[in-house]
Amino acid sequence: MAIPVISVVGKSDTGKTTLLEKLIAELKRRGYRVATIKHDTHGFDVDRPGKDSWRHAQAGSDVVVISGPNRLALIEKREQEMALDEIVSRLTNVDIILTEGYKRGDKPKIEVSRREKGSELLCTEEELLAIATDQPSEMNVPQFSLDDAAGLVNLIEERFLAKPL
Amino acid sequence: MAIPVISVVGKSDTGKTTLLEKLIAELKRRGYRVATIKHDTHGFDVDRPGKDSWRHAQAGSDVVVISGPNRLALIEKREQEMALDEIVSRLTNVDIILTEGYKRGDKPKIEVSRREKGSELLCTEEELLAIATDQPSEMNVPQFSLDDAAGLVNLIEERFLAKPL
Numbered sequence: 451m452a453i454p455v456i457s458v459v460g461k462s463d464t465g466k467t468t469l470l471e472k473l474i475a476e477l478k479r480r481g482y483r484v485a486t487i488k489h490d491t492h493g494f495d496v497d498r499p500g501k502d503s504w505r506h507a508q509a510g511s512d513v514v515v516i517s518g519p520n521r522l523a524l525i526e527k528r529e530q531e532m533a534l535d536e537i538v539s540r541l542t543n544v545d546i547i548l549t550e551g552y553k554r555g556d557k558p559k560i561e562v563s564r565r566e567k568g569s570e571l572l573c574t575e576e577e578l579l580a581i582a583t584d585q586p587s588e589m590n591v592p593q594f595s596l597d598d599a600a601g602l603v604n605l606i607e608e609r610f611l612a613k614p615l
Numbered sequence: 616m617a618i619p620v621i622s623v624v625g626k627s628d629t630g631k632t633t634l635l636e637k638l639i640a641e642l643k644r645r646g647y648r649v650a651t652i653k654h655d656t657h658g659f660d661v662d663r664p665g666k667d668s669w670r671h672a673q674a675g676s677d678v679v680v681i682s683g684p685n686r687l688a689l690i691e692k693r694e695q696e697m698a699l700d701e702i703v704s705r706l707t708n709v710d711i712i713l714t715e716g717y718k719r720g721d722k723p724k725i726e727v728s729r730r731e732k733g734s735e736l737l738c739t740e741e742e743l744l745a746i747a748t749d750q751p752s753e754m755n756v757p758q759f760s761l762d763d764a765a766g767l768v769n770l771i772e773e774r775f776l777a778k779p780l
Contacts, residue, residue, distance in 0.1 A: 486676045488668050
């Protein structure tokens with residue numbers, strides 16, 4: 451069975467990461483294994499100058515893996531950005547995948563909306579699983595307060611997850 | 616065909632990372648796609664506090680992916696260290712895999728040895744593909760100076776790689 455993928459989207463500074471943190475914590479509390487995918491449109495540098503693995507990457511290594519007792523990290527050079535579905539196809543052994551960003555993707559979305567950033571939404575009603583907001587929307591979509599992770603996870607469970615035993 | 620895996624091993628501070636950098640650069644110069652795996656026995660922290668992806672991991676996410684235009688990073692929590700062969704099985708689209716460490720592994724090894732760290736080697740003759748050293752060894756194994764990446768890569772090509780067209 452395909453792993454469900456849900457995208458948390460919203461304008462800048464509406465609190466996507468904060469909501470993600472709450473959703474992750476709530477899902478973990480309920481016993482699920484969770485993966486998150488952060489869409490970084492600007493590019494990023496995960497590693498630190500001077501570290502051996504950074505030296506591997508600087509020397510030209512296409513893929514750098516660091517494997518430790520509690521953690522595995524993999525950094526891969528790309529000629530172009532990897533498609534979301536391609537990333538998803540690499541993930542195994544998790545119950546649910548949450549993305550931060552990917553507003554143009556085709557996954558069900560939770561849009562974070564905040565009064566001070568305006569009332570118009572990025573998504574259409576059809577794209578939305580739910581709205582997390584501090585202002586009521588006229589859309590016919592389930593609405594939750596910005597910190598109601600339990601409510602959102604109830605909806606996610608109902609729609610996408612078989613409860614673990 | 617399996618991707619060849621070669622382990623660069625040696626005592627602490629013999630210059631494993633420096634040799635790796637030279638081998639990576641030489642392999643890249645010859646047109647190969649290279650992956651490196653660094654064995655970090657002490658554990659590590661690749662990400663930086665405050666960054667969104669670190670917040671995902673802190674909130675309990677089992678797998679954190681960051682995808683950008685030129686780079687993909689994946690950080691996975693492990694209950695126990697991943698076996699080298701399991702890591703290797705995840706890597707595709709490279710011509711060769713070099714590891715830093717994994718002296719107990721079963722891959723062909725290049726041992727880095729340096730006079731100031733003593734003359735005895737970690738590996739037996741049978742395990743060694745080559746020695747990179749500033750002191751002659753009595754072992755019946757090809758020997759190269761510490762910066763002879765071209766010589767080492769000639770040997771690696773001859774033994775493990777079909778030249779790219």
